[in-house]
Amino acid sequence: MRHTLPIAPQFYVTAPQPCPYLDGRVERKLFTALQGDEAQILNDTLSKQGFRRSQNVLYRPSCAECSACLSARIRVADFQPTKTQRRIQKRNAHLIRSANAPWATEEQFALFRTYLDSRHADGGMADMDIFEFAAMIEETPIRSRVVEYARPDSDGGPAALAAVCLTDLLDDGLSMVYSFYEPTLRADSLGTYAILDHVEIAREAGLPYVYLGYWVPGSAKMGYKANFDALEIFRDRRWEPLGDPSAYEEATRPTSTDPIAEQVARITLPDGRARR
Known part of the structure; x- marks a missing residue:
């Protein structure tokens, strides 16, 4: 009987382009394809090493002169909401949560367009049409x-969609891939509420972490993640408590980073071996 050995993933680097988080910076990403029978375990393994999923690609920042972007996750068992966050939970307690298969709907897209037009009209997703939106939601090779x-409608009509989060199920937690919400409800802090609710979902499921994507000190768009208790960041190939957010100010300045080949060589694959 012939046996086919799994093919090790190949890693690539994107061309430099303007950074969406810090003015005057240039971003570059290290990425690999997420496909085949081993997609789930590859996603689980690389998520623990600071990678994020976008459709059928896993990526993490690999900028030549900046190390500001740090993968962040919440330790569910140790998390305690602040007084402000408890008020947000109470304010949104009337919302009806449903978790569905990754299938795009017209109602989702309408909310997505409203959100983008209000909050990110000049962002990289500003021109997405319904087909690209459907691909973002539906093209997932994992759970x-x-x-x-x-x-809920006070007159008994259908409930109106207020917020949506595309969420991946990892072996050690939930990964919040992308969230959007009704911008006219800004006072309700729906983005914060979605994170708080995912912490509760993970707690109920016995999962230790909620992955939030990248925390970027100095970025108005991404700095809010430091407001969450029990936050860890991935730095120097390990997870560590965030500590004092102001201590990371230096990370927003140009620093030397390891060569791409060395970064790739240090990636641990699902079989436990480093990538060589």
């Missing part, structure tokens, strides 16, 4: 869910 939050 994913679309978590929706809807407002």
Whole structure:
């Protein structure tokens, strides 16, 4: 009988382009394809090493002169909401949560367009059409869910969609891939509420972490993640408590980084071996 050995993933680097988080910076990403029978375990393994998923690609920042972007996750067992966050939970307690298969709907897309036009009209997703939106939601080779939050109608009509989060299920937690919400409800802090609710979902499921993507000190778009208790960041190939956010100010300045070949060589693959 012939046996086919799994093919080790190949890693590539994107061309430099303007950084979406810090003015005057240039970003570059290290990425690999996420496909085949081993997609789930590859996603689980690389997520623990600071990678994020976008459709069928796993990536992490690999900028030549900057190390500001740090993967962040919440330790569920140790998390305690602040007084402000408890008020946000209470304010949104009426929302109806549903977790569905990753299937795009017209209602989701309408909310997505409203969100982008209000919050990120000049961002990289500003021109996405319904087909590209559907690809973002549906092109997932792993276990994913679309978590929706809807407002009940006081007159008994259908509930109105208020927030949506595309969420991956990892072996050690939930990864919040992308969230959007009704911008007219800004006072309700729906983005914060979605994170708080995912902590509760993970707690109920016995999962230790909620992955939030990248925390970027000095970025107005990404700095909010430091407001969450029990936050860890991935730095120097290990997870560590965030500590004082102001101590990371130096990370927003140009620093030397390891060569790409060395970065790739240090990646641990699902079989436990380093990538060589």
